[in-house]
Amino acid sequence: MNANTSASSKPPAPRRSDWPFWAGLWLLAAFYTLLIVAMLAADAAFTTPGQFWRALQSREIRYAIKLSLASSGLTTIFSLWVSVPIGYLLARVNFPGKALVDAILDIPIVLPPLVIGLSLLILFQTPPGQFVQRFIPITYAIPSVIIAQFTVACAFAVRTMRTTFDQINPRREQVALTLGCRRSQAFWLVVLPEARRGVLTAATLAWARALGEFGPILVFAGATRMKTEVLPTTVFLELSVGNLEAAVAVALLMVAAAVTVLVLIRCYGAEEPMGKLL
C-alpha cells in the first residue's frame, strides 16, 4: 500500500529528446569540414588546367618541386633516425630532468616559425656556427633548407614516437630479455616491429611539415630562385609579384601531394585491424 502511494506521488521522469545534442555535434562537424572543402574548391575553381600545366613547365617551379621533394625526403629520414631513439628513451627511462628535456623537445612545435628561422640564422653566425660553415656553406644555401625543415619536423616525429612507445607494453620487451635478448635485440626484434605503424605516422607528419615549412626557410635559407626555393617559397614569390594564378597552381600541387599521402596512409592503416594511431 505504502509502495503504491509513494510510486504514484513521484513526478514523471523528464522526457527530453537527445536530438539537440546530436544536432549540435553534427552542425559543428559540418561547419569545419565544409570550411576545408570550400577552401580547396575555391582554389581549384580559381585556376584552370591550362595554367596548372603552364606552371609546371616553368624552370623555377620545376627546380622548387625537386628541391622540396628531395629536402623533405632527407628531413624525414633524419627525423626518424633521431626521433625513434629519443621517443624510446623518453618512454622507457626515468632520468633526472626528464620533464625539462620533454618541454625543450616541444619548443619547436610552439615557437613561431619565423623565430626558429631567425634563431638558426643567428646560431650559424656565432663562432662555432661560422666554424662549421668553413667546411659546408649553410646559410642561404641548400643545407639550410634541410636544417630548417628538420628542426621543426623532428619535434613532431619525437612526439609521435614517444606516444607510440608509451603505448607498447614493456612486458613484451621484458619477456624478450628473459628469452635471451640483449636490450638492443629486444628493441629491434620486438619493440620496433610493433611500433611500425607509429613510425609510419611519424614519417608522414615529418614529411608533411617539412614540405610545408616556409617561415624558417625564408629567414634562414632565403628565397633565391633556382637555389633555395621550395614550393611554399614559390607560392610566396608568385603572390608577391601579383601572379595569383601561378601561386594557386603551385598551392594545388601541394594539396594534391598532401592528400595523396594521407589517402595512402589511411589505406595502409585499414589493412590491419590493429592500427592504433591512424
Added chain:
Amino acid sequence: MISVEQLSVRVGHFALANVSFSVPTGQHGFLMGKTGTGKTTLLEALCGLRPITGGKVSLMGREVTHLPPAARGIGLVPQDGALFPHLTVREHLAFALALRKWAPAAVEQRVQELAEWLQLGKLLSRKPAGLSGGEAQRVALGRALSFRPDVLCLDEPLSALDEETRAEMCGVLQSVRAHTGVTILHVTHSLADARKLADCVLLLKDGQVVRREA
C-alpha cells in the same frame, strides 16, 4: 632450486625489504598474497627485470644476483601472456632458439616437439590476434620452455581463463612438471589453483614471505 636471501626491492614508493624464501628443485611453488603486496615485483626481481637494492638470488645453486635476465635461464610467462603481435606461433616457439643460433633443423624439431605436447600443431602459422585465451597461454608457456630453462616463473597464468580452459591449463601445468622437471614459481591469489597444483605454498604478507603447508 630457487633460493632468495634477504632480497630488497624498491619500486617508486613501494618497497620490500629482506625477503627470503626458497622452492626446492622440481617442485611447483606457489607465491600467494593479496593484490598489491608485491608478488609480481618479487617475480620480476627474480628474473632480473627489476634492480634490487640488496640480497642474493640463486638458481640451481648458482648465484645470479648480478646477471642480466638473458643469462639466468628463467622462462617467464607474465600476466596476459605478452605474446609478440607480429610473430606467428611457430616464430614464438623458435624465438629463444634462434637467439641461441640453433641449427634450423634442431629448431624445427624442438618446435614440433613443443607443438605436439602443448597441442599447438594446428595453430603454428597463426598470429596472436587469432588465438583464444587458452591457446595464447599455451603459446606463452611453449615460448618460455622452448630453451629448456631450469626455472619457470608464472604470473597469474590462469586468472583470465574460463572454468573449462582453466582446468585444461592445470592439466598442462601438471604435465610440464612431469615432462621437464622444471622448478616453478607460480604467483597467484587463487587458493583453488594452489590446492590443485602446489607442492609448497609461500605467503607474502606484510612484506615477508612465510611458508605454509600445501
